[in-house]
Amino acid sequence: MNDNAPHIEITSFSNSIPEDSRPGTTVALISVNDFDSGLNGKVICSIGEDVPFALSPSLRDKMYSLVTKSPLDREKQSQYDLTITAKDAGQPSLSSEKTIHVVVSDVNDNRPEFLLSPYTFYVTEGNDPGASVFSVKAFDRDENDNAVISYHILRDGNDIIRDRGGENLLASFLNVNSENGDILALKSFDFETLKTFQFQVVATDSGTPPLSSNVTVNVFILDQNDNAPVILYPVSSNGSAEGVEEIPRNVNAGHLVTKVRAYDADIGYNGWLLFSLQEVTDHSLFGLDRYTGQIRTLRSFTETDEAEHKLLILVKDNGNVSLSATATVIVKVVEPKEAFAASDVKSAAEEDEGNDVTFYLMITLGSVSVLFLISIIVLIAMQCSKTTDYTSKYLQEPNYDGTLCHSIQYRSGDKRYMLVGPRMSIGSTIAPGSHANTLVLPDRRSASGECSSVVL
Incomplete structure (x- = not known):
């Protein structure tokens, strides 16, 4: 008869497991036994589904391994109470439960985080040197040494702090309390010398290996009435x-x-x-x-x-x-004369200077006017030259039958003659006995009464 409930025994157990354990990491070994036989002694073990753990059957009968089935995150949940249930196959079925407590141990997997980023502080000038003027604060979601934070000011290779204008400030200008993040000013601020500056603070935890982060701090100096007119x-x-x-x-x-x-x-x-x-x-x-x-x-x-x-x-x-x-x-x-004596001298100097300017201006205007007139004359001459050439070409047109006189050239010995008269035909000849000084033209009488011969 099924009169014995299954018995659960934890044979090996590590109650603490690192949060960076890979899935499949063994947490405990579990042995299950039922004194009944047959189906009454056949046992099935189970665990809740809402936990990142699972039961894996072992090669040995009635043995199970409790393993991780997903990554752990201590910062989300640092411990688990796991209930293992063993149930036989008898009728009616009998079962038993066993709860184990698993702790997720911390790993330095979180960097320090500042409460603000960036920080902005307003400090009145004339502060007491060596006193705390403001502070920064960071926290770490890890625990123990992994969450212990120290602070220091980030300085460049020349060990200086730079203000926003690019000017260099002495390294001793500021100091920070490494334990609590308080910023100390080692000298008094002067608004008329420095109005704003910027630097960075680094927060480092004590884990292995250590992790760190930095934050920008903007400081604005406030003016106070420390200067007389x-x-x-x-x-x-x-x-x-x-x-x-x-x-x-x-x-x-x-x-x-x-x-x-x-x-x-x-x-x-x-x-x-x-x-x-x-x-x-x-x-x-x-x-x-x-x-x-x-x-x-x-x-x-x-x-x-x-x-x-x-x-x-x-x-x-x-x-x-x-x-x-x-x-x-x-x-x-x-008296007015005395008051204006100096101004008169100045006015005379200004007048002389104004006369010189007027003289040079007149020379410039005269030169421009002469150049303009010369340009006009040259343009008129060029235009007349073009008109004469055009007229000559027009008079020498062979097909022209107007009433204007026509001219031809004639050479006799070393002399050159020009004959002017009405348009002549090819049949015009020199009159005999005229010593070659009379040209006989065909009789072409018109109402205009042109000459019929030309005496050379």
Whole structure:
């Protein structure tokens, strides 16, 4: 009678298998026995289909091998509980189960991965040297030593970091904590010197062999108001922001006296300059544009106004902590002749230069006109020559029967004669006794009354 259930025995078992094991790798050897006989002792073993393992019958009876049937991936599933079922063929059938625990061991098959790629950081200038300014972070899906990551900055063959403009930065400019990825700046950033730069950080695991990956880090330096305005004009010879301007007394209101020019190395609001008039001898005479720095007269000068005025201009930026500079302008009111003396000399020089230009221009125009007239005369002469040739050909046409006189040439001895008259026929002869000076023509009278003979 089928009164004995199959018995499952694990004869050899490795509870840990590397994740890079090939399909068909043996995990365990299983022996199945049933004390019944015949069909009651015939046992069939099976395992679930949703696992990457399978039972393979052995050459020996009632022996099975537990093998891998597909690649393993520890990062997806690191362990399996496999239930093996043994069932006999008796009626009614009896069965038994046995569960084994299989662990998939890690292999260094994953590179470190950074949380961001690329990294972008904004750092305000004037940071403390040696302090951490930002950090990068990578993780590894492996475990144990395969997931232990160290960081270092990737440097080229010259051991330098390059900024985006291609300039070289010292290797000691930045450093990285190899354990946690904190980036340290070993000197203070200066926006006016360096606005942006780029470098790469490498993360390497501790596996065998080690795997690594790198990430690009973009750093933008943010400006802060650390530069005071610089006065460009007025500046005297000793370097102080002071200048002298002379204007004629007869100028009207709105006359531009001068313009205070300045710049700030900062940007944005930190570099936006405003001008203000701090001190002036007469507030009714001069006005200052707060945005452009232009100084203009507010009214005309009178005889009672002083001849010299001192203006103190304050130039300040719009930073949170505003920085400023001052300039002094001395305005001297002079008589018109004195004010325009220098300008007259300059105007005379410009006039002489203008006269020279006019002279050369007249020569050029005259040359072009002469060449044009010569060209017209040559064209007319060529046209007349062509007309004469055409007329001669027309008069010598043998078939012409008009009323114009006809000419022929006649030679007697060393002399050459030309006979002119109406069209002659071949029968025309020289009259006898005329000493060869009278040509007798046939009588061809017409209404036009042509001559009938020509005396040579």
